[in-house]
Amino acid sequence: MPKWVTPNIISYKRIVMLLPIIILMNAYFFKTTGTLFIIAAIMDGLDGALARYRGQTSAFGAILDPTADKMLNATVFLGFLQYIHSMTYKWLMAPILVIDGLLFTVAVCKYMVKDYLPFLPQTHWLYGTINVPLILESVQVDATGANWAGKTKMVLQVLTLSTLLLFDPKTSTKIHEYWTFLPHLRLLEISYVPMLLCSIFAALSLCGHLKVVHLK
Numbered sequence: 520m521p522k523w524v525t526p527n528i529i530s531y532k533r534i535v536m537l538l539p540i541i542i543l544m545n546a547y548f549f550k551t552t553g554t555l556f557i558i559a560a561i562m563d564g565l566d567g568a569l570a571r572y573r574g575q576t577s578a579f580g581a582i583l584d585p586t587a588d589k590m591l592n593a594t595v596f597l598g599f600l601q602y603i604h605s606m607t608y609k610w611l612m613a614p615i616l617v618i619d620g621l622l623f624t625v626a627v628c629k630y631m632v633k634d635y636l637p638f639l640p641q642t643h644w645l646y647g648t649i650n651v652p653l654i655l656e657s658v659q660v661d662a663t664g665a666n667w668a669g670k671t672k673m674v675l676q677v678l679t680l681s682t683l684l685l686f687d688p689k690t691s692t693k694i695h696e697y698w699t700f701l702p703h704l705r706l707l708e709i710s711y712v713p714m715l716l717c718s719i720f721a722a723l724s725l726c727g728h729l730k731v732v733h734l735k
Contacts, residue, residue, distance in 0.1 A: 526566040526567070526569045526570035526573075526576075526580055526584075527579070527580050529562050529565060530566050530580065530583045530584050531587075532562065533559045533562050533563065533566075533587040533591065534587050534590060536555060536558075536591070537590060537591065540552055540555055540559075540591070540594060540598075541594060541598065543555065544598040549684050549685075552595075553681055553685035554685075556591065556677075556680060557685075559587075559591055560677045560681070563587070563673075566580075566584060578633070579630070579634075581630070581665075582626055582627060582630045585622075585623070585626060585665060585669070586623065588673055589619045589623055592676045593616055593619065595680045595684070596612050596615065596616060596680070597612075597616075599683065600612075603707060605707060607711060608707065608710075608714075611714040611715060611718065612714065614718045615676070615714065615717050615721055618718065618721040618722060619721060621725055622724060622725055625728045625729065625732075626663070626728065628732075629660045629728065629731075630663055632654065633662075633663055634663065636651050636655060637655060639651055656735060657734060657735055658732065658733070658734060658735065659732070659733045659734075659735055660731060660732055661732075661733070662731045665724075666727040667727075668720045668723035668724035668727055669727070671720045672716075672721050675713045675716055675717045676717055678713065679710050679714060682706065682710065683706065683707075683710060686706060
């Protein structure tokens with residue numbers, strides 16, 4: 520890996536990949552979209568490993584990486600709405616996206632309180648506008664970054680979305696056509712289980728993030 524390729528650059532490239540993913544999904548090139556989505560998932564593992572190997576971990580990178588994850592997953596989840604006509608899918612997708620939005624908001628607030636505001640110069644216009652001393656006296660953040668529940672949720676999301684993209688974008692494939700001993704289930708129905716688990720782990724991840732925030 521060239522030295523000029525930093526972990527944050529990889530995260531930025533994953534965000535840039537949103538555009539071709541949107542275009543390919545709308546053009547019905549689902550397998551190509553799935554391949555690109557898997558490449559983005561591999562890059563997700565690469566940027567974290569590279570940061571640890573080179574000692575280039577940073578508070579901003581800890582925010583940028585999950586932001587790219589949530590943007591990519593939300594794009595594909597929402598992109599399926601025009602092909603999947605299932606209220607169950609919508610009801611399972613909605614809490615995932617809502618909790619992901621809350622996770623993003625909490626992560627940004629934690630980053631601001633722990634890693635940004637304490638080092639903000641008093642001459643900065645933001646210092647007096649939001650009363651930085653009062654915020655730092657009122658809120659304590661013990662840790663930032665992802666937790667085990669969030670990482671588990673991310674893996675489940677990637678596996679679920681990749682499977683729907685690569686094997687049957689409209690989720691009409693009958694699983695029992697390949698394995699006759701299985702019940703007549705579509706890929707869509709099978710995806711409901713990991714989607715439900717995604718919501719559960721997302722809620723656990725949110726609880727974990729909130730536990731390290733204390734009001735003084």
